[in-house]
Amino acid sequence: PAPALAQKAPAAALPAGYAGAETCKGCHEDQFTKFEQTKMGRLFLKHPRNSTESLGCESCHGPGKAHADAGGGKGVGGIVSFAKDDTTPVERRNATCLGCHQKSARLFWQGSPHESRDVACTSCHKLMETTSSRAQLARATVIETCGQCHLQKRAQTMRSSHMPLREGKMTCTACHNPHGTVTPALLKENSANETCFTCHAEKRGPFLWEHAPVVESCATCHDPHGSNHENLLKVAKPRLCQQCHVESRHPTSPYSRREKQVLGRSCVSCHANIHGSNHPSGHAFTR
């Protein structure tokens, strides 16, 4: 049984087939030195909380005695290397990590988009040395890590209208949980809007007068990853609004560049409370 609190697990004889961390260090001193500087390394090598963690290197790489007895070598003795060219199935490699980490943010890993496409935990995380300030990422930052595959999303952060990702004030994981969630697009909260409301709670309402598409999805009008139109809008105003508003009079004019309805902030110059209004006379979102 696990100790009641994180205490050093009692020293126990190594199970059959295991060689012990010191044996590993004998040939892999460089890796060992880097690993013991990591948070997981400090825990496993100095303060293991249970018998699994006390196996040190072999708690993840598997029993290493056969590997050591055979003189080492890639894959020799059934060792799991977690390297890019490791032939161990990804599912099995990931199961090693999930053995300890299948809770909290990783609860919904199975069946998630990344899991179902055979993405390995080690595609995004580097355990053997500290490369990032948090979360043992494979690259220095979250954006660089996600950007290995999501090139287009990373490029969007360079657009003129953007959230402060490239300034280092936000990361992809502010909104997404790459390990799997109950929401499309791996959003952290229960819906796209609830994700936005985390920081933009003023738009949550409920309002007396709701702008119906706003209630359903902020992404109807905004592209959160970046846009070349102001306020992360998907299309320039007034065309954005004119996609859905073909009422009579002023919403339907094609307008010239000199008209007040399109200059400056265009439609929202008057319809300032476009996300919803709590004013008794605010049905047109002008109050």
Place this chain on the structure above:
Amino acid sequence: KLGGMNLEGEIESGLRFNVDDPERRRTQKFEEYRDMGEGLQLEGLRLRLFRPDESYAVEFGGSKWGREDQEFSLGVGRLGLWEFRFDWDQTPHVFSTDARMLARETSPGVFRLPAGLARALPADGPAYNAAPRLDDISVRWDTARLDFRLTPTPDLELNASYTRISKDGYRPMGMAFGSPGNDFLEVLQPLDHTIHDVRLRGAYARPDWQVQFGYTLSIFENSLASITADNPLSAVDAAFAAGSSVPGSGRSSLAPDNVAHTVTLAGGVNLPMRTRVNANFSYSLRLQDDDFLPHTRNPNIVAAAPADLTLPQNSLDGRVHVILGNLSVVSRPLRPLTLSAKYRIYDLIDDKDVVRFVNSVENDRILQTDPRQSGQWGFMRQNLDLDARVQIVRPLAVTVGAGWERWDRGDHREVAESDEVFGKLALDATPAEWLLARLKYVPSFRRINKYNTHAHVEHTVFEDPAGALQGQSTLLRKFDEAERDRHKIDLLLQIMPTETFTLTPTFAWSYDDYDFGYAPAGVRQLGLLDEQTWSAGMDLSWAPVERLVFNGGYMYERIDKTQRSRSRPVTGTSTFDFFDYDWISENADTINTVHASLKASLIPKVLDLHLGANFSTAYGSIETANPTPPTSGSAAQRATANAKVLPAFQDTLLRVDVALKYHFLKQWTAALKYAFESWDQRDWRTDTLNPFMPGTGSSIWLGGDSRNYAAHIVGASLSYSFK
């Protein structure tokens, strides 16, 4: 060593100068989310104090101290048992450094024009254009986060966190005074918002099952309920006549306070045949009950219709319930086969009061005598996904799948029910150790039960047939609800011929078709007709020798949208629907993005060179044309219906960084840094915008624009690291 503890860390400090500093009014984009001030900088600090056995540690860090965008953190923990963390972050958001405003804020949220104005345009135009320039219009976000995590045993984790986001500053806001589509005055919206977010989490994990619960409390507080601004066209509230009174000032509501509670229970269990079942249930309650403002601040309208403008209740008693349920089953009955089924239901139940107003007042000016009531905007969204993945041979896996998405909105929106079916084909191949290929194709087809153009009007406006006729065209299909055929393709390759060289080409294409020809013969559907986006790019990472690392990439993106609309003039209560007043707009955005960086060790462990470059340029065009020249109606109506040329939008951002780092005396590093940054934007809506624009009527803007700049930044820093 410090009191029996070990200390390690690093500190970097230096000086920064902006050579050829952009003038203040050109710094909106330069300082949009950052403080680029000159002078002494604390660029980074990290201290870690820990017991020799690493059991306890304290970490303290931060950067940009003393600046508008400073951040720091403190972490304390017992390894593997508990961890406490505090983070502080300041982020400025500058909207404009180029605006001019004649009105003055006499008390929070009240903007008064100076005495002596004629309150007439164009007579007062020069005064508005000579108004003092505002130093900036900006909001600063201050975010404090406390997080405590306890892991009593490796399988139990408890977590409590509190986040407080404070937003303080101003942003532009318009106040309308005229009849619809007419006069407005841009002023500033004061922001004094606070968001409190409390989260409690618990997770218990056994090898074959896990369970976790969560509670989130989110509170939004706004210190101001309204904003008031003077009318540039009238100093007093004019006498009420013919249903209207030109107001001396207008008042608009601001975001009301609100609260949301969310409770979540989730769990997962491993079953025989390598089967995993996950389930999640979540309930949220959103509340909003701020006092209503009166219909108008214009006493002359109130006096004319005192009874009719009585509010039926003082507040909304806004109440929304959100129920979320998920069930997911993933099974691998045979080694090469993975089957998965997922069901999701998201039910937003809008339970707020439906408030009926006998009369209302448009823009503090026009008494509207058509009864109007607010609506309830609940909806239910259900998703079902079924996938089968087969590892045909070791290097190739094929996934085929099908999905269904159902929306039930009730009859308050144009489309009460829609069903969308999806297909999915995905290939993941690793034909060689050096090559990974991922290809996905997802077609989907959305169909609806019916499209009721007047659904919204029917639920909000009563006994107003003219209003319905002047409402949405029956030819319109709103793209967020309407029938749609969609095709999406994504391709990613990772080519790794050597350990030190990776090439990653990507390609994506999607096409949405909304044009289902609903209109009668000879007439075309209105609204967004189609959208096509595609992108192609490549990343390259290459380290030919240990001392040299190169990263680079290029991305091309293109977005095309076609929308069709119709100019629909009104005379009296008659709406004219001339077919030849149709206009089509082709909206296209083209974006090119390039990045490159080089890290070279010129003299190993002594001299390093870092080079970086980012370039992004976007071109957005709006090409509008009448399919047939307008010939119906009056000359004035034809002039309005005629499509006009709108210039393109363009912007280009370039940043180049060079840093030379000299390491000496083992622990010291001196760095010389240079950066060049330039911003160039063309936006016809703001490029030449003045507060008063002759010929545009009687509106007043702040006149701000994101001005172009070029900046040369030079810095020098010294860092010391110790263990």
